[in-house]
Amino acid sequence: xxxxxxxxxxxxxxxxxxxxxxxxxxxxxxxxxxxxxxxxxxxxxxxxxxxxxxxxxxxxxxxxxxxxxxxxxxxxxxxxxxxxxxxxxxxxxxxxxxxxxxxxxxxxxxxxxxxxxxxxxxxxxxxxxxxxxxxxxxxxxxxxxxxxxxxxxxxxxxxxxxxxxxxxxxxxxxxxxxxxxxxxxxxxxxxxxxxxxxxxxxxxxxxxxxxxxxxxxxxxxxxxxxxxxxxxxxxxxxxxxxxxxxxxxxxxxxxxxxxxxxxxxxxxxxxxxxxxxxxxxxxxxxxxxxxxxxxxxxxxxxxxxxxxxxxxxxxxxxxxxxxxxxxxxxxxxxxxxxxxxxxxxxxxxxxxxxxxxxxxxxxxxxxxxxxxxxxxxxxxxxxxxxxxxxxxxxxxxxxxxxxxxxxxxxxxxxxxxxxxxxxxxxxxxxxxxxxxxxxxxxxxxxxxxxxxxxxxxxxxxxxxxxxxxxxxxxxxxxxxx
Numbered sequence: 001x002x003x004x005x006x007x008x009x010x011x012x013x014x015x016x017x018x019x020x021x022x023x024x025x026x027x028x029x030x031x032x033x034x035x036x037x038x039x040x041x042x043x044x045x046x047x048x049x050x051x052x053x054x055x056x057x058x059x060x061x062x063x064x065x066x067x068x069x070x071x072x073x074x075x076x077x078x079x080x081x082x083x084x085x086x087x088x089x090x091x092x093x094x095x096x097x098x099x100x101x102x103x104x105x106x107x108x109x110x111x112x113x114x115x116x117x118x119x120x121x122x123x124x125x126x127x128x129x130x131x132x133x134x135x136x137x138x139x140x141x142x143x144x145x146x147x148x149x150x151x152x153x154x155x156x157x158x159x160x161x162x163x164x165x166x167x168x169x170x171x172x173x174x175x176x177x178x179x180x181x182x183x184x185x186x187x188x189x190x191x192x193x194x195x196x197x198x199x200x201x202x203x204x205x206x207x208x209x210x211x212x213x214x215x216x217x218x219x220x221x222x223x224x225x226x227x228x229x230x231x232x233x234x235x236x237x238x239x240x241x242x243x244x245x246x247x248x249x250x251x252x253x254x255x256x257x258x259x260x261x262x263x264x265x266x267x268x269x270x271x272x273x274x275x276x277x278x279x280x281x282x283x284x285x286x287x288x289x290x291x292x293x294x295x296x297x298x299x300x301x302x303x304x305x306x307x308x309x310x311x312x313x314x315x316x317x318x319x320x321x322x323x324x325x326x327x328x329x330x331x332x333x334x335x336x337x338x339x340x341x342x343x344x345x346x347x348x349x350x351x352x353x354x355x356x357x358x359x360x361x362x363x364x365x366x367x368x369x370x371x372x373x374x375x376x377x378x379x380x381x382x383x384x385x386x387x388x389x390x391x392x393x394x395x396x397x398x399x400x401x402x403x404x405x406x407x408x409x410x411x412x413x414x415x416x417x418x419x420x421x422x423x424x425x426x427x428x429x430x431x432x433x434x435x436x437x438x439x440x441x442x443x444x445x446x447x448x449x450x451x452x453x454x455x456x457x458x459x460x461x462x463x464x465x466x467x468x469x470x471x472x473x474x475x476x477x478x479x480x481x
Contacts, residue, residue, distance in 0.1 A: 326345075
């Protein structure tokens with residue numbers, strides 16, 4: 001028992017000895033705990049700050065997303081506005097040289113300076129004045145063949161200032177002077193007699209001469225009215241004044257219109273014959289332009305052959321009108337622009353107008369970037385093509401030589417158009433692709449003799465109508481058409 005007490009006491013003593021170390025450990029732990037508490041407090045403050053920063057960053061992120069969306073929207077809008085600006089600049093550059101606009105609508109047209117070293121060419125109608133007469137008789141008929149001619153002798157004075165007598169020579173110097181005679185209207189009174197049979201009492205009446213108009217205006221008057229309105233493009237009031245001032249015939253405006261109606265009906269059969277004949281021509285040039293009837297937009301179509309020119313006024317610009325004027329069985333070669341109304345004609349039987357194509361390509365060359373280079377190269381190749389074409393026209397080269405030269409030019413042009421499809425802007429790609437889709441119609445004039453590379457013939461025949469339209473503002477009815 002004494003040993004146990006001693007062991008326990010010894011154990012207690014050892015434990016008592018360990019108490020200071022434990023107290024020191026506890027003190028250290030307390031200090032560590034205090035430090036940890038302070039660190040926790042600091043971490044809590046940092047955590048609060050980080051939370052605030054995270055909230056701020058979240059707000060910044062949301063703001064950044066909104067700004068990014070705004071930037072994307074503004075970028076897209078800027079791109080759209082740049083494209084619109086580019087389109088507007090291209091529209092401002094549009095003129096008769098790079099589009100189908102007439103020269104009269106070119107903005108700020110500048111007149112070409114006249115060359116002071118070159119005399120202006122005066123174009124006059126030549127009635128034979130410029131011919132050197134080989135005899136006296138030919139000299140007398142140098143202007144026209146007069147219906148009647150009178151001689152007016154111009155003698156000098158028989159007395160000289162010195163008091164002597166002037167001897168008149170037999171020869172003389174002739175000077176012809178042409179004068180318009182005073183025009184007097186010729187009025188024919190048709191007296192229609194009547195009578196009765198002395199046996200059966202049947203009534204008989206005379207007839208108006210066949211082929212002579214029954215109205216107040218005679219045949220020549222009707223023709224002159226139609227010529228003045230149709231050929232010389234005078235208005236009805238102007239025709240009315242011309243008839244009164246020059247021919248001393250006073251008629252109403254309605255009579256002018258009625259005269260046009262009479263002549264139109266008389267010409268109906270020849271016009272139908274011309275329309276039928278145009279459908280059998282080997283080469284036909286077609287074009288169309290706007291027309292107004294009583295303020296409503298319509299279209300005037302033209303087909304020009306070797307002999308005839310046919311005009312149609314229709315309310316549509318569809319392919320059906322082209323088929324009407326050319327005929328569904330048209331077998332000739334059509335020369336026209338790229339308008340879709342003519343696509344029903346086989347491309348092998350068409351010739352696209354290079355004058356129109358030059359305008360499209362000139363517009364490409366004005367777009368800048370890759371388009372500018374492609375357009376400039378195309379224009380250069382086309383210039384070479386027309387140089388050789390003019391040589392062929394003048395007879396300086398044969399058609400065989402022309403075909404040989406055109407093989408390389410044709411390859412170059414089609415290659416450049418393909419470059420436009422691959423490297424050009426959207427508009428350039430579309431234009432080049434549309435041309436390539438009917439590339440067979442580019443070169444018909446090379447193979448077929450008698451085919452022109454442009455549609456200038458049709459445009460020249462449309463020009464008088466365009467001038468008339470500018471002056472008259474169109475028609476008022478189908479009868480006016």
